[in-house]
Amino acid sequence: MIAENRFSLLPDSKPGIPTPTIFLSSSELPSKPKPQKSKGSLRLNLWSRSRSLRSGRKLERPVENPAQAVIPVEKAPLPFQAGDGEGEDDGQTREGKSIYIVSDGTGWTAEHSVSAALGQFDHCLVDQACAVNTHLFSGVDDIERLIEIVRQAAKEGAILLYTLADPLMADAAREASQLWGVPCTDVLGPITEAIASHLGVTPSGLPRGAAGRNFLSEDYFKRIEAIEFTIKQDDGALPQNLLKADIVLTGVSRTGKTPLSIYLAQKGYKVANIPIVIGLELPKTLFEIPSDKVFGLTIDPVILKTIRRSRAKTLGIAGHEMINYSDMDYVKKDLEHAGKIFAQNPRWPVIEVTSKAIEETAAVILRIYHDRKQKRSLPRISKRY
Template identity: 70%
Template structure:
């Protein structure tokens, strides 16, 4: 049993349930989160039961009031079923479908594309951005595995590279392997330090070949912090402010008058 108060945590649990072939029983007071959970379970073919919504909706219908206790349309009550609500639901649905490199033919439809090696936080970051109304696709960079051609055919200003300190990544992957029940004897290269360094180097070379992609170091960064950097760059690019890459140099952008190095480590 888990207590959930944010969407990215909810999606992580649902994704884990899909991998384990588990059934999901949930009760969520937030209607948008409940709807997101239903859509995610449908996308990942997870058997699920929403305990709270049927009861809440029946009581609300019988009493003629919203679940908050205020009559629908009452002053000060914002409707959940507005344009922004549906835009968020559509973004979440799209993002779930595009998780972990799925459906690369749809990359051109994404608002934002995240590329990075495993365990750089692509899925929770994608989910967080989707909850804010952005359709996000994430592409795993795996040593020896060809990336989808469509990644190099879309608008490069949509693409953001994610990197991380190798020591931190090594620790995360070893913990992940342990949680999955892998013993030291059967542990794959995935969690070995040499492989981690080699894969990060491979990703670094890829990013260098595409200098328009900003490269963001997520080491020690909260999802919200990384998302804020991505959205700032995304919207400034929409305003035709050209920022080729985040680096340790503070270079002031004359068009939008802010420092392109917001600095990540």
Template identity: 60%
Template sequence: MQAPKLPPSPPSPSLARANSNSSRIRANIRGRLNIIPPDPPSISTSTPSPTTPKLKLSKGSAQLNRWSRARTLRSGRRLERSKNQDATTITSPSPSRSPPSGVVMIVSDETTESSEEDDVISPPGGKVIYMVSDGTGWTLEHAVNASLGQFEHCLVDRACAVNTHLFSGIDNFERVVGILKQAAKVGALLLYTLADPSMAESTQQACKLWGVPAVNILRPTTVAIASHLGVEPSGIPRSERNIPLSEEYFRRIEAIDFTIKQDDGALPQHLHRADIVLVGVSRTGKTPLSIYLAQKGYKVANVPIVMGVNLPRALFDMDHQEKVFGLTINPMVLHTIRKARAKTLGFDNEMKSTYSDMDHVRQELEHAGKIYARNPAWPIIEMTGKAIEETAAVIVRIYHDKKHKCSMPSISKRY
């Protein structure tokens, strides 16, 4: 005996409203802007012959070689690939109709001959990531850089280039459409931070129509905070908010001014006013690290360690010796950096021997190590292979840990 079929339950009002809103957005995008999705990109991959050996991923290469290859990629030069690699060609989609008048195009249309802008936006090799922001793009750019760090084995060892392009200050949907058209042509991934909910939703729907993979970077965090606070977000871009200059802003300006004046051991009588003091031999990154920390609001002074020159007495007379940080680095790396620096400055061979000679480099680092040993309150920071941001994060964490002396060190702020 078969059970009687039940009539389908009517859709809930919330689901019906959601479907209605989604349909209205699609109709608005297609009708108002007359968007016609392009044909999907045709991807043809040549199949290697059976005799072609498979290229295995290189898991272990010398660290210095990886840095060298990374610098080569960042400088814009292309590394030669193996001839046995698979060849993949991507044919760009061509929209059947051009966008309506009034749409601001970021790149010249495909009917125009290849221009300088087209070479920048659609490079011939590698994957492409487009970043769209209604503000400065700082959040988006740093999020992408942090994520790309997880693919170093591909970016460096295999020379798999990734080309990122940041579009900041995008404050209307017409400009987004122009970017989407180019993204569809080059097969780019679109990452965006748009505070306006309607603009963000329209962008997501347009990406679906054009077949462009897209991710709203801010949405998960914003939704989670809204749920936690029980308050809806304003949806107003930062550029449109009248935010008065805060005390933190003026503190940062004061910190930058102080740090510039205290560079390279200048004005030692003011060392006690610094929040952080950096000491180390030449080319260990004292100045760039000082400027980066100053932009975070910390007053930083840096003092060079030079053989035959005594450190200023004021450095040892400060009450809080724990705010002094000693910088050290691998001798081979420092030797390479100094050789490049000497070449840039045009030093002759005699001057090079006293600055970038390997024995002299080792002696300077040993001299600095003895000074650090006599001052155990100074934390020692290893600079080898670390970015300025990484080192700054370590210093700030230690600084706050020693300042607040808490069991769980953290960098705390109140909004």
């Protein structure tokens, strides 16, 4: 626990930039920790792993003892060096390496940037060969808390990724990381500097939501309106409002229409989704609205059967009641029925969602949507994406 935080200029500091001087109690001097046994964990499948990567936990704050002597430390080494404990693998799955994400706002930008980057390591994340634990610290607006997070990152041997708009906070994060030997990266800094240079304008240095910034912009209210509309139009509700939608999704059950709709709504698009069910007539308005708004979703039958069976078990549906819903023959008939409807409406792009994340499917939809709005040339409409 940090007993006291002060700021001074060390000999190697940049002029005008406050550098954290960290004071530790004598019992908190860096030392090599006892080797911890690796904890076994269940193998996560691709579907659930994307959620586990965003798990986080609170900082562990030991109780401060005022009676302890305070010893100043100008440059504190890492509590342990990378490679300590090598050769002590007991054959079990290793605990994941930690990634600390620090933001002065919601942390949405940094968290999604890390998630996108982790997508490049699926080949080793699947079998836990390079397990990762991410920890998000949002709303960090004072240097004292920032220093404590950096110090905790040093204890865990973590990497620090941050989005801090205030230059003093960003400098403090960098200087503190250097003092503690924590690898760190400024996620938005290089982009902000490049834009500032291009525009010839100095950035404000204010985080989103800070006093002096109009956080409730027109785009904000547009997103709220889109989300409200999308929720009301879920699963075929209020078909008379389809003309008001920007995008209409259609497909058989469990092709991800609802989560995809919500994701697009958060970007400001009004989305409606219509389920295709054998024996249930589709609303007439679906065929009356401009066909450029409609997108079909399809999926591999084997994957769909697995998803439906899992969904039925989650809802507690008895085996005899879900025979049709998750039976392979019925699943194939369901998809064939949807395929015939798509073939009768060749202007509807059909998107294969089997191996795509929601973000990827949304990117395909928005590319086609904006290409059509700008009347750009498109590949053959009946092509599946």
